[in-house]
Amino acid sequence: MKAIMYHYVRPQSGGMPYFRYLALDSFRRQLDHFAETEGFVEKDAFLESLTTGQPVGKGVVLTFDDGFSDHYDYVLPELKKRGLWGIFYIPTHMYATGQLLDVHRIHVLLGKFGGEAILSRLRHILSDTMLSHNHVAEFHNMTYATQDNDQSTSFVKRTLNYFISYEYREKVLDDLMEMFFGREQAIMSEFYMSDAKIKAMQDEGMMIGSHSVTHPVFSKLDEEAQRRELEDSFAFLEKATGGLQIRTFCYPYGGFHSFTPTTERLLDELGCRFAFNVEARDIEPADLENRRQALPRYDCNRFAHGAAHLEYGKDPG
Numbered sequence: 001m002k003a004i005m006y007h008y009v010r011p012q013s014g015g016m017p018y019f020r021y022l023a024l025d026s027f028r029r030q031l032d033h034f035a036e037t038e039g040f041v042e043k044d045a046f047l048e049s050l051t052t053g054q055p056v057g058k059g060v061v062l063t064f065d066d067g068f069s070d071h072y073d074y075v076l077p078e079l080k081k082r083g084l085w086g087i088f089y090i091p092t093h094m095y096a097t098g099q100l101l102d103v104h105r106i107h108v109l110l111g112k113f114g115g116e117a118i119l120s121r122l123r124h125i126l127s128d129t130m131l132s133h134n135h136v137a138e139f140h141n142m143t144y145a146t147q148d149n150d151q152s153t154s155f156v157k158r159t160l161n162y163f164i165s166y167e168y169r170e171k172v173l174d175d176l177m178e179m180f181f182g183r184e185q186a187i188m189s190e191f192y193m194s195d196a197k198i199k200a201m202q203d204e205g206m207m208i209g210s211h212s213v214t215h216p217v218f219s220k221l222d223e224e225a226q227r228r229e230l231e232d233s234f235a236f237l238e239k240a241t242g243g244l245q246i247r248t249f250c251y252p253y254g255g256f257h258s259f260t261p262t263t264e265r266l267l268d269e270l271g272c273r274f275a276f277n278v279e280a281r282d283i284e285p286a287d288l289e290n291r292r293q294a295l296p297r298y299d300c301n302r303f304a305h306g307a308a309h310l311e312y313g314k315d316p317g
């Protein structure tokens with residue numbers, strides 16, 4: 001069986017010309033495609049496979065990261081219409097702060113103004129002391145190279161998600177948001193599902209999972225900080241849903257660099273039944289037997305109709 005990962009799914013960009021998202025029509029076409037080629041794994045069969053350790057041979061499991069309103073407004077009705085279910089991985093910090101998570105502030109900055117504009121501001125704001133040492137040279141080389149918007153976009157993401165030391169990240173993003181958006185509140189409203197909608201999703205037969213509190217790169221955190229991210233997010237979701245069906249997790253950013261053996265051990269200790277990594281291959285019996293806290297999952301863009309919609313910039317085809 002295959003797990004597929006989605007993020008933004010919406011009919012239009014909401015006034016953000018560079019924003020990358022899967023168009024709702026493409027999502028529908030991709031579901032049609034999966035129905036014709038792979039079929040879908042039913043929830044009971046999926047839960048059964050966790051018990052037996054035998055993955056369902058063929059079929060797709062749909063997963064949706066980050067708790068966006070998109071998932072309640074557009075994905076849920078589409079899944080219901082087709083009799084499908086999905087796993088929704090939700091970070092929880094925004095329910096305490098009422099603000100966009102840093103990872104999403106980066107998306108809306110880039111989405112509204114484009115990579116070149118953000119990168120040129122970043123060049124003025126960032127000083128070497130704010131960067132991890134081994135990335136200083138790379139930052140300077142990249143920022144002054146001639147680039148297209150796509151390159152600038154991925155470079156801004158790498159800088160703000162990986163190169164920058166976490167103690168400076170929030171302040172830098174505060175400055176960028178202030179500079180480009182003035183007051184942030186208008187963007188925040190309706191960006192995420194409310195906690196009432198999280199419960200409604202579960203009541204409709206969807207599965208809710210943890211995606212940490214603040215969406216950090218876990219490999220950058222010590223054990224205690226990792227534990228807090230996991231414990232607090234599960235606690236919030238248990239309360240919001242009135243009790244999670246099972247505990248499941250997916251790693252922010254994903255990829256083997258984004259977590260450590262400690263993260264996997266903590267997930268075991270907290271009763272998490274399985275966690276998704278990002279790795280482009282099917283779930284095999286060995287994965288369920290030996291390494292449940294790092295199950296492979298494909299990005300939707302690896303399959304027909306899954307490419308991000310781009311109003312400007314290169315069409316990925």
Ligand SMILES: [Zn+2]
Binds near residue numbers: 065066211215251253
């Ligand atoms: Zn995420």
